[in-house]
Amino acid sequence: MATPRHFLTISDFSSEELNYVIERAIQLKAIHQKGEIYEPLKNRVLGMIFEKSSTRTRVSFESAMLQFGGGAIFLSPRDTQLGRGEPVEDTAKVLSQMVDCVMIRTFSQEMIETFAENSSVPVINALSDMYHPCQILADVQTYVEHRGSIQGKKVAWIGDGNNMCHSYITAAKLFGFKLHVACPPNYCPNEALVVTAGKEHVEVCHDPAQAAAEADLVTTDVWASMGQEEEQNKRARAFEPYQVNTMLMSLAKSDALFMHCLPAHREEEVSASVIDGEQSVVWGQAGNRLHSQKALLEFLLLGKK
Ligand code: CP
Ligand code: NVA
Numbered sequence: 001m002a003t004p005r006h007f008l009t010i011s012d013f014s015s016e017e018l019n020y021v022i023e024r025a026i027q028l029k030a031i032h033q034k035g036e037i038y039e040p041l042k043n044r045v046l047g048m049i050f051e052k053s054s055t056r057t058r059v060s061f062e063s064a065m066l067q068f069g070g071g072a073i074f075l076s077p078r079d080t081q082l083g084r085g086e087p088v089e090d091t092a093k094v095l096s097q098m099v100d101c102v103m104i105r106t107f108s109q110e111m112i113e114t115f116a117e118n119s120s121v122p123v124i125n126a127l128s129d130m131y132h133p134c135q136i137l138a139d140v141q142t143y144v145e146h147r148g149s150i151q152g153k154k155v156a157w158i159g160d161g162n163n164m165c166h167s168y169i170t171a172a173k174l175f176g177f178k179l180h181v182a183c184p185p186n187y188c189p190n191e192a193l194v195v196t197a198g199k200e201h202v203e204v205c206h207d208p209a210q211a212a213a214e215a216d217l218v219t220t221d222v223w224a225s226m227g228q229e230e231e232q233n234k235r236a237r238a239f240e241p242y243q244v245n246t247m248l249m250s251l252a253k254s255d256a257l258f259m260h261c262l263p264a265h266r267e268e269e270v271s272a273s274v275i276d277g278e279q280s281v282v283w284g285q286a287g288n289r290l291h292s293q294k295a296l297l298e299f300l301l302l303g304k305k
Helices: 016-033 056-067 086-097 109-117 133-147 163-175 193-195 208-212 229-242 282-302
Strands: 046-051 071-074 101-105 123-125 154-158 178-182 203-206 217-220 257-260
Touching: 016 133, 016 163, 016 282, 046 056, 056 071, 056 282, 086 109, 086 203, 101 109, 109 123, 123 133, 123 282, 133 163, 133 203, 133 257, 154 163, 154 208, 154 257, 163 178, 178 208, 193 203, 193 217, 257 282
Parallel strands: 046 071, 046 101, 101 123, 154 178, 154 217, 178 203, 217 257
Antiparallel strands: none
């Protein structure tokens, strides 16, 4: 049995493969918008394990499979034996005989990696505490649609050095952009990832103005991620100077875009004036989850078209 390809982090794909997926996502979006029926995954099934909440990820993956002629099964730990302690290894060996691909949203990256090691079908990371690689595909697709290639551009990450930030760090080298992270001192991203990316691709500072200066893209995320709810008040105090607002956006290039993976908290990490303003592309960004994940599923299950 050949080892399947997985998408557990952005660096599981080469630059060339990532750029292929982005171009293919744009093509698949055009096919969808023309109303053409395209069913390359007829009779194929995606298993979707969700140990955390989701709106965009669940609906985009499920719709992608239905529109591709296949189906998707939503699996929550409440209803499966995973929630009663069945080992991840055993679950992977069983499920991967029944479905063609598995998507997992969970807390630990290790759980996803263990699942993938024991799976005979491709596994997709749909968010862990460490990474959120699917969101990067939609973000880069959105940038390309609005401004062309992201290569050589300045991207500002303002806020928490979290799972989204880690995926931006990993993406910087592979897509060839320069990432400037501005985070509070106690909320820095994983040091090893920053070192691996190299200074020519990632710089970390504590000054949002410095990170946002002359940026082509400004992006942020919630101050307390899923699982950190009890830290909300402490985090709100630490992150207060890191709000993306009109003043901060004015330091970026005049044609800079604003992105947010959503869900957003207005007047916390982003002001309403920015997220609902002219530079914001968050709605198209969210919609592109459908198209970029279609491209990802097609690539993992069928290879290049
Ligand atoms: N951005 C994102 O992954 O959204 P959901 O949590 O709604 O899936
Ligand atoms: N950092 C956020 C992203 C949600 C899509 C979280 O993990 O909750």
